[in-house]
Amino acid sequence: MIVSSSMHRQTPFPFTEELSDEEDDTNKEDDNPEELYLVGYVQVQVVGLQYYNGTVTDNEMVQLIREPHNPYDSNAIRVDNIRGERVGHIERYKACNLAPLVDQELVVIEGVVCSNSFRNRYRMPCNVYIFSQLPTMDFVEQLIAASGFQLITPMEDGFVLQQQEAMSAPEKDMSREERKRKIDNMFETLIQSSSKRQSMEPSSLITCKLMQHQKEALAWMVERENGSGLPPFWEAEIEKGSKEIIYKNTITNYSSKDRPDALRGGILADDMGLGKTLQLLALIATNKPGAVLSPVVDIVHSPVQKPDEDAKPSKKRKKLEEKENRSKKGTSKPADKSLSIADPPPCPPKLGGPRATLVVCPLTVLSNWVEQLSEHTRQGSLDVHLYHGADRAKDAKTLATKDIVFTTYGIIAKERNLPNSLLKKVHWLRVILDEAHLVKSPSAQQTRAAVSLKADRRWAVTGTPIQNSSKDLFSLMMFLKLQPLNERSFWTRTIQRPLLNGERSGFSRLQGLMSAIALRRTKETQVDGHRLVELPPKVVTVYPVELSSEHRRVYDQMELKGKNLVGNYLEAGTILQNYANVLSIILRLRQICDHAALCPEHADLLAAASSSQGPSLASPELLQKLLAQTGEEFDCPICLSPPDSAVITRCAHVFCQRCIQKTLMCDKKSCPLCRFPLTDSDVFSAPLDEAENESDTDSNVKSSAKIDALINLLQETRERDPSIKSVVFSQFAKMLTLVQQPLKKAGFKYVRIDGSMSVTKREEALQAFKSTKSKAPTVFLLTLKAAGTGLNLTSASHVYMLDPWWNPAVDEQAMDRVHRLGQTREVHIYRLIVTDSIEERILDLQERKRQFAQVAFGKSQEEQQRLMRVEEVQLLMRL
DNA sequence: ACCGCCGGGTGCC
C-alpha cells in the first residue's frame, strides 16, 4: 500500500492537486476558532467602491481578504460582499497596520460595514473586529493602539458587537460544559416542535404500510424538495420607495433583489430504528419525475383527543378554517402586495430532467438498503445500480437513467481526483449521504467529493447528530450548499464562534437553522401520548466470570508487570512516547480476560521496553500486529475520523495513510503527536489478515472461563426456548474463532461476519441467520468493527458482549443492531466481565464516558483521546 | 517668485 501510494505521488498531476488541497486545509483560524477572543474593533474606510460592482447595505457582514500579491500594495486587504463580489479595499494607511498582524497570524479580522448614511459613491466606513488568542490579546491591543487606531474594546461603554451581546474572555470559560449540554439537548427538543404536522401517503411502489411518523417524514421531505420557500435566514421585504421585493439575509444583513435559491433537501436526523431508510425509499419512489403526488393531509396535534375518533372531524374543521382564511385574505387585503411576496409555485421533479438518485453510504449499510428495497418496494419498479466493485457501470448515461445508484464514501473519495469520474458527470436528481456523520472534516476527501456532486436535491442522513460538533455541521452545510453558511468564515462568525463563546445568537441561529432544514425524532419522542415506535424492553445484565486459577496467575503477572511499567512512564511523563507499550499492555490484559491464547508471548517487548530509556521502538512486525488489533479503535488524530486504511508509525501512533503521508510530505518530517522523527519507511500498514485464518481448525486450544460461560448461557437459553437467536460480539476476531469449536461441540449452528468478508458473503451469512427454518443457524459471531451501523439483526433477541470497549457508544451501537425497529421480543444483553480485572475498570470508564458524552461537543474527540491517553490509562491500570 | 495663494484636475489597492 505504502509503496504504491508513494509512487503515485511522483506522478505530476495528483501531486500538485494534493498540495493545493493541503493549502486549503491549513487554516489555523478555522481549526481552532474557540481559542480566539475579541480584542475590540477599529473603524476604517472601504475605498475604491466606484471600481467594483459588489453592493452592501446597512450593517452587513463582509469578507476581508488579504491580497499579498496586489501589485499596488502588498498590504492590501480586499473587501468582498457575502456573494464574493468585490466591494473595495481597506484604505491603505489602515491596511498597512492590519495586514502584518494578519499575516503573522496574531489576529483574525472580520468586517461589518456601517449604516448607509455614512457612505458615498467612493468610500464607506467599516468596523473591523479584531480577534486574537488569549495570550496575545494585550500585546495585540498595544500594537493596534500604537498604530494610531482608536481601538474600541468590549469593556468600553456603548460597545455593540454585531448587534449581539459580547462576552469578555474570563466569562467565556465559565461554563462551557453547561453550554455544550444545552446544545446537545437542543437537538432533542427543537425539531418537530410545531403543533401542526402534515403527512403523505407514499407512491404505490412502496408495498408496506408506512407508520404515521414515516408519512409525516415523507410529507416533510417532499415539501423540502418541491417547495419554493426561502432558505433559512432569508426574508422578503417590500422596499418602501420602489415597491420592489428585497430579499434579506437576517444574519449577515446582506440583501438583494435576486431571490435566493430554495434549499432543496436538508438533514434527516431521526434516531436509529425509526425507519430512515424506508422513509428515504418512500421519498425516492414518491417524488419521482412525472409522479402525481397524493394530497398532503394535515394533522392537528391535540394531546387530549383520542387519535382515532377525533382525527377526522378535526381534520375537516381545519380544512374549512383554511378555506375561510384563504378567502378572507383574498378580499380584505390589498391583493397585489400579499401575492407578490408569496413563494413561487412548487417545483416537483420534471419528466425529462434528472432522474437518478445517488445514495452514498458506508459499505456495511449498503446491504440494509438493498434489503429494504427488496422488502418494501414493488419488485423491479425501481431501476437500481450498485456502483461498487468491478462490475460497476462504465458510462454516465447508464447511471443517469437509473432510479437509484448506490455507492460508498470510499468510491466518491477515490473518484474525486479522477477527471473522468462518472459520478461527477451525472446530473443527479438528488444525492443522499447516508450516515452523514461520517462526513466530518470539511477538508476530508469525502466531504469535498460530496460537495462537488451535481444534484438538484441534497440530503444528509444521520442518526447521531449529537456527535456532530458544530464543525461537522459545517461540512453538512457545505454539502447542502446553504449560502452563505457554506462559506467557512461566515459559518465561523455567525454560528460557530458565538456558540462556543456562549452568545445567545449562536444558539438561536443554530436552532433556527436546524428547525428549518432538519427533521429529528427520537425513540422517546411522544406524539399524542404515544411513542413513535414502541420497542420491546432491553435488559442488560453484567455477567461476572471468574478466571481459572491458571489464567488468573497469568493475568495477575501481566497486570503487575504492566503496572510497574506504566507507573514508571507516568513518573517520567513519557506515556505518549511509550504509547505502543502502554497500548499493548492494556491489549494483553483484555485478551487474557477473553482467552490466554489470544495473547501470544511477547515478553520481548516488555523486556525491551522496561530496560530502555527514552522512546522504545518496537519491531515493524509487532507494530503491524498492534495495528491489526487496535488500528481502528482510535480516530485518526489528523482528520479526526476513523482511519481510512490505517497505518502505524514507528512511534506507534495510528493515522490514515493519506493523512500522515501528507504531513510527512509537506511539513516537518515528524510525528504530529509526539514529534518523533519519521520517514516514509517508518510507516507501516497492516499485514493482510493472517490472524483471521490462523488457528481456525486448531481444536487443541483449551477453552477459557469466558467461553465456558458463554456456552453455558447459550445452552440455558436454548433449553428454555430453542427459537431464540443470539448475537455474540467481541473486539477480537480470534476470540470468535476460539468460540467456534466449543459452539460446534455444543451443537450450535453459527454464522460469522468479519472485516475480510466480501459483501456477498456477508449477505449470505445474514440471510442464513434470518431464516426461521430449524436447520438455520442460531448464533451470529461478529466483531464490533464488522457490526458497523445499519446492520439489522432483529431476528436475534439475545446479545452477548464478550468484552467491553471503553467507548460506550460503540458497545451501544452494537446492541442496537438487535434492539431496533422490527424487534418483537424482549432483548437480553449479557456483558461477560471478568471479576477483578481491567474489564471492570473499562465498565467504570464507560460510565464516565457516558456522563462526559452528555457534555461532549466541539473538540470532544480530541479531548476524549487525550483523556484516554493519560488519565484513563491510570484508571485502567489502577495507578 | 528658490515663495504663498488660487483654482482646476483629479481620485483604491
Added chain:
DNA sequence: ACCGCCGGGTGCC
C-alpha cells in the same frame, strides 16, 4: 469628491 493632494498659473493694493 461638500474632501485632500498635486502641480500649473500667477503675483501689490
